[in-house]
Amino acid sequence: xxxxxxxxRSWYAKHADEIRDDYFQFLRFRSISTEPExxxxxxxxxxxxxxxxxxxxxxxxxxLETVGHPVVFGEKKGGSSKETVLIYGHYDVQPxxxxxxWESDPFVPTIRNERVYARGAVDDKGQIFYAMAAMRAAHxxxxxxxxxxxxxxxxxxxAGSIGLEQGIxxxxxxxxxxxxxxxxxNSFDETTPAIxxxxxxxxxxxxxxxxxxxxxxxxxxxxxAYNPNRALVELLAKLxxxxxxxxxxxxxxxxxxxTADEKSTYVAKYAxxxxxxxxxxxxxxxxxxxxxxxxxxxxxxxxxxxxxxGYSGAGFKTVIPAKATAKISCRLVPGQDxxxxxxxxxxxxxxxxxxxxxxHIHSGAPAYRGKAHSKLSQAIQKAATEVCRKPCxxxxxxxxxxxxxxxxxxxxxxxxxxxxxxxxxxxxxxxEHFDLQRFEKGFMTVALGIENL
Amino acid sequence: xxxxxxxxRSWYAKHADEIRDDYFQFLRFRSISTEPExxxxxxxxxxxxxxxxxxxxxxxxxxLETVGHPVVFGEKKGGSSKETVLIYGHYDVQPxxxxxxWESDPFVPTIRNERVYARGAVDDKGQIFYAMAAMRAAHxxxxxxxxxxxxxxxxxxxAGSIGLEQGIxxxxxxxxxxxxxxxxxNSFDETTPAIxxxxxxxxxxxxxxxxxxxxxxxxxxxxxAYNPNRALVELLAKLxxxxxxxxxxxxxxxxxxxTADEKSTYVAKYAxxxxxxxxxxxxxxxxxxxxxxxxxxxxxxxxxxxxxxGYSGAGFKTVIPAKATAKISCRLVPGQDxxxxxxxxxxxxxxxxxxxxxxHIHSGAPAYRGKAHSKLSQAIQKAATEVCRKPCxxxxxxxxxxxxxxxxxxxxxxxxxxxxxxxxxxxxxxxEHFDLQRFEKGFMTVALGIENL
Numbered sequence: 001x002x003x004x005x006x007x008x009r010s011w012y013a014k015h016a017d018e019i020r021d022d023y024f025q026f027l028r029f030r031s032i033s034t035e036p037e038x039x040x041x042x043x044x045x046x047x048x049x050x051x052x053x054x055x056x057x058x059x060x061x062x063x064l065e066t067v068g069h070p071v072v073f074g075e076k077k078g079g080s081s082k083e084t085v086l087i088y089g090h091y092d093v094q095p096x097x098x099x100x101x102w103e104s105d106p107f108v109p110t111i112r113n114e115r116v117y118a119r120g121a122v123d124d125k126g127q128i129f130y131a132m133a134a135m136r137a138a139h140x141x142x143x144x145x146x147x148x149x150x151x152x153x154x155x156x157x158x159a160g161s162i163g164l165e166q167g168i169x170x171x172x173x174x175x176x177x178x179x180x181x182x183x184x185x186n187s188f189d190e191t192t193p194a195i196x197x198x199x200x201x202x203x204x205x206x207x208x209x210x211x212x213x214x215x216x217x218x219x220x221x222x223x224x225a226y227n228p229n230r231a232l233v234e235l236l237a238k239l240x241x242x243x244x245x246x247x248x249x250x251x252x253x254x255x256x257x258x259t260a261d262e263k264s265t266y267v268a269k270y271a272x273x274x275x276x277x278x279x280x281x282x283x284x285x286x287x288x289x290x291x292x293x294x295x296x297x298x299x300x301x302x303x304x305x306x307x308x309x310g311y312s313g314a315g316f317k318t319v320i321p322a323k324a325t326a327k328i329s330c331r332l333v334p335g336q337d338x339x340x341x342x343x344x345x346x347x348x349x350x351x352x353x354x355x356x357x358x359x360h361i362h363s364g365a366p367a368y369r370g371k372a373h374s375k376l377s378q379a380i381q382k383a384a385t386e387v388c389r390k391p392c393x394x395x396x397x398x399x400x401x402x403x404x405x406x407x408x409x410x411x412x413x414x415x416x417x418x419x420x421x422x423x424x425x426x427x428x429x430x431x432e433h434f435d436l437q438r439f440e441k442g443f444m445t446v447a448l449g450i451e452n453l
Numbered sequence: 454x455x456x457x458x459x460x461x462r463s464w465y466a467k468h469a470d471e472i473r474d475d476y477f478q479f480l481r482f483r484s485i486s487t488e489p490e491x492x493x494x495x496x497x498x499x500x501x502x503x504x505x506x507x508x509x510x511x512x513x514x515x516x517l518e519t520v521g522h523p524v525v526f527g528e529k530k531g532g533s534s535k536e537t538v539l540i541y542g543h544y545d546v547q548p549x550x551x552x553x554x555w556e557s558d559p560f561v562p563t564i565r566n567e568r569v570y571a572r573g574a575v576d577d578k579g580q581i582f583y584a585m586a587a588m589r590a591a592h593x594x595x596x597x598x599x600x601x602x603x604x605x606x607x608x609x610x611x612a613g614s615i616g617l618e619q620g621i622x623x624x625x626x627x628x629x630x631x632x633x634x635x636x637x638x639n640s641f642d643e644t645t646p647a648i649x650x651x652x653x654x655x656x657x658x659x660x661x662x663x664x665x666x667x668x669x670x671x672x673x674x675x676x677x678a679y680n681p682n683r684a685l686v687e688l689l690a691k692l693x694x695x696x697x698x699x700x701x702x703x704x705x706x707x708x709x710x711x712t713a714d715e716k717s718t719y720v721a722k723y724a725x726x727x728x729x730x731x732x733x734x735x736x737x738x739x740x741x742x743x744x745x746x747x748x749x750x751x752x753x754x755x756x757x758x759x760x761x762x763g764y765s766g767a768g769f770k771t772v773i774p775a776k777a778t779a780k781i782s783c784r785l786v787p788g789q790d791x792x793x794x795x796x797x798x799x800x801x802x803x804x805x806x807x808x809x810x811x812x813h814i815h816s817g818a819p820a821y822r823g824k825a826h827s828k829l830s831q832a833i834q835k836a837a838t839e840v841c842r843k844p845c846x847x848x849x850x851x852x853x854x855x856x857x858x859x860x861x862x863x864x865x866x867x868x869x870x871x872x873x874x875x876x877x878x879x880x881x882x883x884x885e886h887f888d889l890q891r892f893e894k895g896f897m898t899v900a901l902g903i904e905n906l
Contacts, residue, residue: 219852
């Protein structure tokens with residue numbers, strides 16, 4: 001084993017520049033899946049990933065069509081083993097606004113202090129790319145893979161994975177595997193690796209209030225029209241109780257309290273002062289009487305991700321807007337059905353709103369919680385422990401990868417989540433960045449983890 | 454008098470095309486005073502107005518420098534009279550967003566159904582321009598003006614008139630007059646003219662809540678960070694009581710109930726069904742138990758003109774924003790001090806907010822209420838009645854022209870507001886438009902009103 005570790009390390013050292021160049025090329029695609037104008041760029045990005053797997057990693061590869069952006073599929077046979085590991089990641093990224101807060105162009109990767117700054121530097125281009133690079137290294141080092149490896153790299157993770165969700169029935173055979181390695185997770189902290197065996201579910205929706213058929217002058221109509229901004233803040237404020245819990249009837253239906261075993265396995269990574277120092281958070285938002293760990297891992301939350309109504313540019317505009325709108329998401333825990341939760345919130349909003357209200361429910365996904373002792377889980381833990389020289393932790397994530405519970409359920413496999421992201425990497429925010437040392441650890445963990453099987 | 458009416462009518466008929474061409478040239482300047490990038494365009498627009506007064510109307514004219522955009526000043530001596538009428542208007546316009554709702558470019562004036570569509574078509578370029586055109590007609594018809602006429606056409610009305618407000622002490626002598634004609638008001642309805650003798654005051658402010666030093670991932674931090682969007686909606690919802698009144702301590706201090714005389718003079722223009730049909734307003738927002746007339750003319754209101762926080766573009770972004778912000782304005786009635794009201798709202802916001810809060814108070818102006826029987830008021834009423842063949846009404850406005858109370862007070866003159874705007878003209882909104890027939894009525898009313906003096 002030490003033999004292969006040294007082999008991979010020296011291969012990486014020799015090819016570091018080339019890996020970085022390819023990584024940067026990957027990052028330059030503006031593959032924002034939530035914005036229709038980037039469709040062509042997503043396709044170009046998918047083709048690039050397909051070609052990399054074929055030309056550099058010795059995989060057979062192709063695009064799988066979906067109703068949305070295509071999935072890149074790759075496959076390589078292992079030695080005599082009949083086992084298959086499916087590696088999941090995504091080539092799409094989050095939107096970039098507010099653009100003015102980026103210190104460098106989000107699609108021109110830039111290195112500052114040994115960190116790569118770009119949208120997708122971590123999530124998930126950086127992470128899935130070190131896995132691809134690990135397969136390239138295995139190929140060039142002439143290693144026989146102990147298992148069959150498949151890649152499923154989709155283009156809509158940040159937009160609800162609609163294509164893959166809807167197409168899973170048809171794609172099931174192609175994607176069939178014995179276990180699922182999802183390379184889109186955090187490490188435990190700066191120096192401690194982790195595997196993740198579960199995550200919260202998600203449900204997103206949009207609510208729009210309409211008060212008139214056009215924007216109104218707030219002098220001529222002020223005191224006459226009911227302002228949609230007022231109706232919206234009154235409505236949204238009702239969603240929360242004074243103790244921080246969600247006031248929607250039935251929101252917590254089915255939610256189970258964590259067991260003592262879960263509480264001790266999945267310990268919180270950080271205390272409040274960490275969040276204070278790291279993010280400048282002075283006021284905390286969870287339910288009263290719940291610890292940080294509970295609030296983030298075992299309790300569902302409802303967040304207002306966006307509100308907008310009227311004029312919010314420079315200066316002032318004395319307008320009563322025709323419409324006001326909010327984007328709302330929930331993070332869900334095992335026992336909650338996203339559809340039921342969405343319907344309950346919709347009912348609540350419709351009942352309490354004072355004016356014409358439309359609610360549009362987007363896709364959702366239930367929470368997932370796997371088992372700790374699968375073969376893949378142990379192989380990855382062992383590799384990560386060796387690479388980082390610190391015991392690998394077993395964790396849950398407060399975030400969601402909606403497609404993962406679908407894949408795990410439909411393919412009938414146990415999921416292992418790995419990754420070297422940190423909460424400070426600014427994923428989904430301006431100045432997203434990835435540390436090149438953690439990138440290398442990711443590369444080594446995938447390479448050795450597969451060899452461990 | 455009929456003689457001069459016929460003279461002006463036939464002059465207008467002969468010059469209609471030319472007037473329209475000049476009007477359109479005026480409208481093409483993107484003179485948005487609230488947005489710093491348009492500074493040069495405002496200056497070009499001011500120069501154009503100055504030149505029009507000089508070259509076409511026989512006025513001496515110049516720009517008066519201020520700390521902001523310049524004021525266009527024009528002056529022409531009347532016959533033997535020592536009386537002076539100061540005509541006030543503004544060449545700046547409101548911002549144009551949401552741009553996608555405009556059916557034609559806001560700065561490319563377009564005629565559809567006898568209406569001119571453009572930003573500023575009415576407010577106030579259209580209105581002040583028919584007054585300028587009336588002075589041109591008087592000049593070309595060789596009429597001797599019965600009084601001295603001055604123009605004060607400023608470039609910051611939509612941005613709080615800061616330059617003119619701050620410079621009024623220095624400019625007082627130049628602007629000195631016996632009465633003030635403000636050409637920036639509505640008519641009573643489609644066919645009935647009105648003069649306005651008062652308007653509500655205004656106060657604007659901006660509140661920003663900050664929860665962290667950067668946008669956060671709503672999965673990783675959801676349940677930990679207190680979301681500024683949540684804090685903002687909770688805070689703003691507290692501004693209103695269930696009965697629609699404003700919950701800020703002392704907000705109504707000094708507000709007097711309208712007298713029986715005021716209630717019968719200043720009757721409401723429209724009933725609720727008008728607003729329903731015209732603007733699609735189904736839910737009304739004033740205080741419970743107050744009529745439309747009271748709510749709009751005699752009661753102060755607080756409006757949320759803009760809210761923004763997080764992602765509100767297409768698709769979805771699972772973010773907890775670092776900041777959330779709201780733009781708030783009040784319309785004030787006689788007896789209310791804008792500064793005191795602003796401080797009370799600020800105190801309320803600071804006391805009730807759950808996180809770091811900054812309040813920025815902009816400029817404000819008190820309400821103004823004039824007297825009905827001044828000489829100018831009677832001259833304009835008479836002209837409007839003749840032009841429209843319907844008795845001119847005396848009205849108050851729910852809107853505000855902050856600078857007007859300053860001018861009236863500082864110059865020690867009575868103000869008369871005139872104009873042919875309708876609430877349906879979409880001023881401050883997409884597709885602002887002005888009816889060419891009402892434009893002509895405005896021209897005739899100014900021309901004959903001055904002759905009546």
